[in-house]
Structure formats: C-alpha cells, structure tokens
Amino acid sequence: MSEYVLETKNLGIDFGGLTAVNNFNIRVEKGDIYGLIGPNGAGKTTVFNMLTKVYEPSRGTILVNGTDIGKMSTIEVNRIGIARTFQNIRLFSDLSVEDNVKIGLHNSGSYSLADSLFRTGKFHSEEKRLHERALELLGIFRLEGFAEHKAGSLPYGAQRRLEIARALATKPCLLLLDEPAAGMNPVETQELMDTIKQIRDRFDISILLIEHDMKLVMGVCEKITVLNFGQVLMNGTPEEVQNDPEVIKAYLGD
C-alpha cells in the first residue's frame, strides 16, 4: 500500500503537435486538501481529464493508492475511488436533485434488474436505504429541501454544491473539484470553504481542487502545485507559493 492517495510520474499529453501538459508530478497524501493553480490555459483541467481518463495520457503513470490506472477506463477509475466535478456544471439537469445523487449511489446498490421489475422486498429496502443516504448527503450541502426539484432549476451556487454531493455519492477516496467557487459570491465561497474542510473530515477523503479564487485556495489548501504552460512551476505551502517570484511573474507577467 502506497502512502499516497494519488501519485503521478512524468504525466504528459499531446494534442497533435501541441504538448498541453508535460512532466506533471504530484503527490497527494491521505487527508490532504491540495490546490492546483495556474494562469488560464495552463493545463489544469487537462490534468483532471487525464486523472479521470476522459483523456488518455500520452506519457507517464498515474497511481491511485499505489495501483496503476494506466489501463483503466473512466468507469473503472470511478470504481477505484476518483470522483470529480466540472468547471462548467454538468448535472443531469432534467433529473431531480435526489436522482442526481442516487445515480452516484447506485454503484453501492445491490439489487438486480429482476428485483426492480418485480418490486421485491429487497428492492424496497434497498431503495429506502438509498433514499435515506441521498437525503443525508443533500443535508450536508443544505439541499434536502430541494430533493424533488429538477436539478436544472436550482440557483447556480446550489447546483455547484449538488455536483459535489453527487460526486461524493460514488464513495471516492479522492475528490477532484474543478473551480468549485466559480460564480459564487463571497458569502457562498466562505460557506464552501467550510464545507470542503467538513467533508474531508467526515468522509475521510483527500481533495484536489482547481481554483482561481486565491482567498479560497490559500484558506483551505495545505499544499499547492502551480502549473504554467503545462509544466509544474513549483510545489509548496500557501506561504511559499505566495512569496515565490516565479509564481508572481507567471500570474502578473514581467
């Protein structure tokens, strides 16, 4: 068993002749809240897409709890414990809030198609368990009152919270958050920071997040990796990153 929840070694991807990310190395330990920052177009979301196998990396290895996920598909990556949210919210907007979470929970459901067709007792007890579990998750994100609403009808901030709830429903060991505070007002962002810490402790998971809101990044992340033009500029604590001249140059120019 590796001590790292996530470890990448020289991870890289090319699109045609363009190298989008190269020599990306990161080590996320159990319980970390880890920030991945960098200017626009640095390749942050591309890293998430490689970690979840939406993109196939061109080089390098990804280890999740010591297991190489090189040959795995997106579904298998989800089953071994990586869940994510998206920069542009991608909820199932036509489904109810509760059903969005239930879709994530279904991996842990244990009745068969026959059970559901014939409405066996097992089906009912399992459905009841899923319903309670879904409401519990929604409760953490203050969404239990919206359970019956269509996901697409929620306010923006609530949709972002629902996306995190849905990701948590798949029981991840590593949660990837892609700009969770984008579009939130300062009050919502503050609440989100508290929620992020709370879910780390409650679910005993590691969190890797991409964020442009520096107040959030510096407020919740214990470690940070800075990405610039697809390369790791530096790894460090928030203090180290904030005072690094290279980082300041990357963000503000010369």
Added chain:
Amino acid sequence: MKFLSYLISGIRLGSIYAIIALGYTMVYGIAKMLNFAHGDVIMIGAYVAFFALYRAGFPLVAALLASVAVCTILGITIEKLAYKPLRSATSLAVLITAIGVSYFLQNAALLLWGSTSKIFPTILDYGFIELFGGELKISYQILITIATCIVIMVCLTLFVNKTRMGKAMRACSEDKDAARLMGINVNSVISLTFAIGSGLAAVASVLLCATYPTVTPTLGSMPGIKAFTAAVLGGIGSIPGAFLGGLLLGIIEVIAKVYISSELTDAIVFSVLVLVLLFKPTGLLGRKTSEKV
C-alpha cells in the same frame, strides 16, 4: 359516425407509428444517432412472425415472442457490429452506416426469402363490437392495437422515470462523460436502448401485418420513414413526443386519405412535418437545447 370510425382507424395506424417511433426516439435520445435501419428490423420481425406462425405452427403469442426475441438480438448485434466502432466518428459517418445497414437487411431478406410477397392470413380475427345500435363497428383487432400501444407507453414511461436503469438512461442522454464518471456503464445502456427499440419494432411488425398482411423485403421502409417523421413531429428524443407524433400522423394520414385524396396522402403527411418544423423546430414536445459554452 363515419368520421368517428375514420378517426378510430387513424388512431390504430397512429398507435403502430408511435410504437415504431419509440425506437427512433430512444436511440436518438441516448446514442444521438438516427438509426435508419430501424424500419428494416420491423421487416425482419414480420418474416420471423410469419414463419413462426405458418411454417412452425406457433400460436400467435409464441410467434410474437419469437419475433421480439429475434429482433432484440438483431438490434443489439447491429449496434455492436456497425455503430459501436463509430462511437467517436462524425454523425454523418454513422448516418451513412445506418443507411448501409438498412440496405444490407433488405437485400439479405431478398436473398433469403425472395421478392414474392408472403401473405399473412388474418391473424387477429376476433370479430368486432358494435356501438350506437350497430352504426359504429370497432374490430377487436383495432382495440388490441390501441391497447398494446397504451400499455407500452405506460410501461416505458414508468421504466424510464422510476427504475435505476431508466434513470441511468436519462443520465446518459444528457451527458455521457458525466454518466461514466458516476460509474454508469454507458455501453450497456446503449445496448439496452437498442434492445428495447428493436423488441418494440417486433411488436409493431405483428400489429402492422395484422393491418396490412403482405410481407416483402421492403415492408419496413415506408412505416419506418413515417414513424421517423412522427418522432420528429413529436420532438425527437421525447417518449411522450413519439406517442403524440405517432397518433397525430396516423390520424392525419387516414383523414387525408378519405377526405382529400388517396394519392396525395403521403405528400400531405410530410407537409405537416415541414410546417411544424417551420414554426417549432424542436417538434411539438421537444426540449429546447442550448449549446453549452
């Protein structure tokens, strides 16, 4: 009273269109492709039912089940062999492939069973009921057709809205990548969609042959195109849309045939489609889709 009986036979025809349209609309909703071979699956279903009834001597229900089984397997096989390898190809390539599959099935049927049409003897002749003192006669065959359509619609709506697999289907129809990241096996959802659509095509084939009892290799083409029109009319991707579109199209077709001109029927049917699309491009019950930036 005459009008009422025309209306009822329009609903009967529309019920068949609706069942076929479901196959188009579900496959489009999930796989985002137009399966133009769907009509030819109906044709295969009709041949299987014919041989099961008159060569093997199966009772009607057994023949129907045989037809459903063969079409379901055929639908899954077509998807696996012809469409799955093109999952990431352009939609035009998939469309052309679907047309290719359609010709393949027609010509395979021609090769196997010849071009002479096979005649179904009446398969659902249970007489009729009389209403309004004998002024309106409705055959049980019509009632069975309409009832079948309603039962299918209710079951399918319940399946899609209430069951876990149905919800997974809706999730896939909205966003396949997000669905994969939730652990949904998108490939099996697509297989299931083709299985359901093709199974329904078999049911439609038997109902169709009860109405028009000639089986030829091109039997599926016209009902296929009409049902596709019905699906677009109702809003492609929408299950209630397929139902509404099918019924409307069937009624318009029969009424136009009786009151306007039997030669112009098809022209009128397709003109209605053009008109609806001019004013409501998403179809009657279609959802507006906005491109995400």
